[in-house]
Amino acid sequence: MSIRQRALIVDDEPDIRELLEITLGRMKLDTRSARNVKEAREWLAREPFDLCLTDMRLPDGSGLDLVQYIQQRHPQVPVAMITAYGSLDTAVNALKAGAFDFLTKPVDLNRLRELVATALRLRSPSSEEAPVDNRLLGESPPMRTLRKQVAKLARSQAPVYISGESGSGKELVARLIHEQGPRTEQPFVPVNCGAIPSELMESEFFGHKKGSFTGAIEDKQGLFQAANGGTLFLDEVADLPLPMQVKLLRAIQEKAVRAVGGQQEVMVDVRILSATHKDLAAEVAAGRFRQDLYYRLNVIELRVPPLRERREDIPLLADVMLKRLAEGTGQPPAKLTSEALEKLKNYRFPGNVRELENMLERAYTLCEDDLIQAPDLRLADASGAAESGEASLAQIDNLEDYLEEIERKLIMQALEETRWNRTAAAQRLGLTFRSMRYRLKKLGID
Structure with a gap:
């Protein structure tokens, strides 16, 4: 006889508690209910739980307090927050605090069942580090930290923004977050946002109906539908044009998409991971990326070290x-x-x-x-000097020109490594920003 899994329901409204108890009972779960934070802590001290559902507002505290308490004392228990409709900021704060996912009131029972099923598929946390599996290699402190962060984020449904330079392994990190999480049996769909022509973006992301535009000879499924139940990885997300950013934001918030030429929205259950080699905060400041979408994607930032x-x-x-x-x-x-x-x-x-x-x-x-x-x-020295690192007099016709060329190469290398962020490049070279600006002007570097 299998042992039934157990859920803790925390809400001060009897009707909500009863609704959740009935729904989870039909899913063959045993339930315990609490009216406040104090009762919830007492239950957690007495019995083990596989899941906790908590309201945001409780008589003796906040649901966030309970999330943080469970994170510290019972990190193996996934917690889902129940918030008022439209309280996106509250939901984001819950995810940052360590909540597995969130629901909005009035509670959609289909969405509740999906969330519970996903939470119960979570693996028990291992006392050891996540397996390296010949992909996320390295024993340096930054890589040990990265592997631990990947294992922790895999247990959440929070959107993760993966930052890092080109070639550092951002897509691999996204795949590992997916594979170590409860959606591992479902699709992982990577998409390079910079590789899709702008006129085809809406069709690629949301699909289209036959005859909706010239060339649409049959119905086509979009990337969101293809990733349903799994993970959608938006690589180079900073390359999305502003009109598409608006539509993407709505799809993420509403958890629904409408195909081009379609009349009805289709609900989708997708975890969003995103990445770009650009400085996304700088793109927001420059007006090239929507701030509301930035906050929706960047609930948790994970940096991949160069x-x-x-x-x-x-x-x-x-x-x-x-x-x-x-x-x-x-x-x-x-x-x-x-x-x-x-x-x-x-x-x-x-x-x-x-x-x-x-x-x-x-x-x-x-x-x-x-x-x-x-x-x-075939590694040339940064200075362009001989393999020994020394230049002979025979190589130098004019010392000023030679030194200027060395300076140019080093500055260009620093700029390329920092994606043309002049402030960061100046710091890397040990220069003040004013000195950097003077040298760029002197060398004619735009």
Whole structure:
């Protein structure tokens, strides 16, 4: 005989408690109910629970207080917040505090059943770190922290904004959040927002009906419908045009979409993860990205560290990549000489892990005797000097011109690594912003 799962319902309105108890009882759950925070804590001390549903406003405190208490004392219990209709700010605050998801009053019973089913599919948290599974590699402190954050966010339904430079592994992080969460059996749908022509965006996201426009020869399902029950990953979300941002915001808020040419909205249950290599807050300040959509997507921000902040992971990454390249060739994996490995560890990698992978693939093709030498990497010094790092007098016709060229290359590298954020580039070079502006003008860098 299987043990029935148990839910704690916290609400000071008897009618709401009864409705939730009946609905969850029909789902074969045992329920306990509490009228306030004090009673809820007493139940939590007496019995184990698989789920908690709590109202936001309680006679002796806030539902947020209960969320925080459960996060600290019973982190294995997913908590869903019940809020008044339209209280989006309250819901967002609950998600930030650690709530699994939220419901609005009047409670939609279909939505309630979906939420409960999803919450009960959550894996019990392991006392150990999430498995590395040969993808999110690295033993550096930033990577250990990242893996722990991924495991924690996988237990939530909160929208996550994944920030990081190009090539740092943002899509991989999104996939792991999906795979380690309760939606793992459902679709993970990645979409590059910058790769869709603006005139086709609405059709791509929401689908279209046959005959709704020239070329629409049959009904088409949109990305939201394709991801229903699972996760929709919006990569390069900063590239969305403003009109599409409005429609996306509405779809996220209403949890419903209407196909182009369609008359009725269709409910969708999708978790939203988003990413971009741009500074999204700066895009909002510049008026290129809607502030309301920014706050809706960026409930929780997860930063993926660039490779230069975890250089100690480079030997492990290189070893795994070279083994992967050798698979299927019947040849042993190539090895890096100590000089080549030192070169890699001292390089700044503006293209991050993707650049390392491309670099090793090229070197693997060029190397002799399965041994990658430093020259096979084709890594020029930042100064453009000789491999030894020193320039001979024979290379210099004019010292001022030579030094200016070095300065130009270093400034350009700093600008590229910071995505042309002049303030950040100046900080990286140890310059004041005024000094940076003067040098840019002197060198003619726009």
